[in-house]
Amino acid sequence: MFNKLVESLEKCPIVKRGEYNYFIHPISDGVPIVEPELLREVAALMLRNLDLDHADKLVVAEAMGIHIGVALSLITDLPLTIVRKRKYELPGELPLHQTTGYSKGELYLNGIEEGDRVVIVDDVFSTGGTMKALLKGLEQKNAEVVDVLVVIKRGECDIGRPYKYLVEIDVDETGVNVIKKNY
Ligand SMILES: O=P(O)(O)OC[C@H]1O[C@H](OP(=O)(O)OP(=O)(O)O)[C@H](O)[C@@H]1O
Ligand SMILES: Nc1nc2[nH]cnc2c(=O)[nH]1
Numbered sequence: 441m442f443n444k445l446v447e448s449l450e451k452c453p454i455v456k457r458g459e460y461n462y463f464i465h466p467i468s469d470g471v472p473i474v475e476p477e478l479l480r481e482v483a484a485l486m487l488r489n490l491d492l493d494h495a496d497k498l499v500v501a502e503a504m505g506i507h508i509g510v511a512l513s514l515i516t517d518l519p520l521t522i523v524r525k526r527k528y529e530l531p532g533e534l535p536l537h538q539t540t541g542y543s544k545g546e547l548y549l550n551g552i553e554e555g556d557r558v559v560i561v562d563d564v565f566s567t568g569g570t571m572k573a574l575l576k577g578l579e580q581k582n583a584e585v586v587d588v589l590v591v592i593k594r595g596e597c598d599i600g601r602p603y604k605y606l607v608e609i610d611v612d613e614t615g616v617n618v619i620k621k622n623y
Pocket of ligand 1: 566569
């Protein structure tokens with residue numbers, strides 16, 4: 441039971457993005473194919489690990505927070521907002537600057553009101569740049585972040601608050617090594 445995430449990570453391919461060893465996995469890329477059993481496992485593990493009792497909304501970042509966020513929303517009945525790379529110019533939209541290990545860009549936060557109690561989930565934590573951008577935006581909106589979880593942690597970074605993760609990995613040119621499993 442609950443062996444699909446680790447097994448699939450241990451056999452996933454690596455490509456170079458500049459100097460960065462980028463692993464390619466269904467949860468973090470949607471390719472080659474997202475098997476329902478894997479998505480169900482990840483959803484069940486997120487549900488077990490997260491503190492959702494006092495949450496009003498889920499927050500995820502485009503693109504690869506979406507499928508895990510939807511899976512969790514369907515189980516918990518919590519509404520979901522997707523922080524998009526596209527600008528909508530809706531009233532209250534907040535632009536955020538995102539820096540990852542291989543890219544920079546803008547994200548746009550919508551759908552959050554002052555006092556909302558939110559849970560953030562994302563697929564991967566590497567430099568922590570995306571998570572820091574989300575936290576900063578939610579702070580600006582005066583939302584309360586009640587819990588944060590990433591499925592796969594591959595780096596160290598102080599994001600100014602505790603966060604949870606399901607697995608921790610090391611990545612080199614030859615592949616992914618799962619070094620910790622929190623379940
Ligand atoms: O900790 P960090 O260095 O910020 O990396 C983590 C982020 O990188 C990926 O997103 P990416 O911006 O590549 O977009 P995608 O989800 O559209 O692939 C991933 O989905 C995380 O959000
Ligand atoms: N798929 C994928 N997403 C990432 N986000 C940050 N690092 C990575 C990575 O190596 N692979």
